[in-house]
Amino acid sequence: QEEREKRRLEQLERKKELQRLLEEEDSKLKGKSPKQVPAGKVTRAQIEETIRKDQQQKENSETVEKEKTHLEVPLEENINRRVLEEGSVEARTIEDAIAVL
Structure with missing residues (x-):
C-alpha cells in the first residue's frame, strides 16, 4: 500500500x-517567433x-586573409648549417676534438 502511494x-x-x-x-518558442518574422516593408536606408x-x-x-604566406616571408638562416668561419676547425669525434686542442 505504501509503495503504491x-x-x-x-x-x-x-x-x-x-x-x-x-x-x-512553449513560452520561449512563442517569444522568439515574432522576432524571426521580418517586417513586410523595408526602407531604402535599411537596404543600404x-x-x-x-x-x-x-x-x-580580406584583411585577415592577407597574412604573409611562407612564399612571401624570407627564409631564415639555419644556424645548424652555418658555413665554418675561417680559422675554425670541425671535429666530429672525440678523438678529432682532442687532436685539435
Whole structure:
C-alpha cells in the first residue's frame, strides 16, 4: 500500500515537472517567433545599411586573409648549417676534438 502511494506521488511529481518544462519551452518558442518574422516593408536606408555591413565584413575578412604566406616571408638562416668561419676547425669525434686542442 505504501509503495503504491509513493509510486503514485512520484508519477504525479514527474508529470507536473514535465508539464512545467513544456510550458517553459512553449513560452520561449512563442517569444522568439515574432522576432524571426521580418517586417513586410523595408526602407531604402535599411537596404543600404545591410549592404554597407556586408561590405565591411568582406573587407575585414580580406584583411585577415592577407597574412604573409611562407612564399612571401624570407627564409631564415639555419644556424645548424652555418658555413665554418675561417680559422675554425670541425671535429666530429672525440678523438678529432682532442687532436685539435
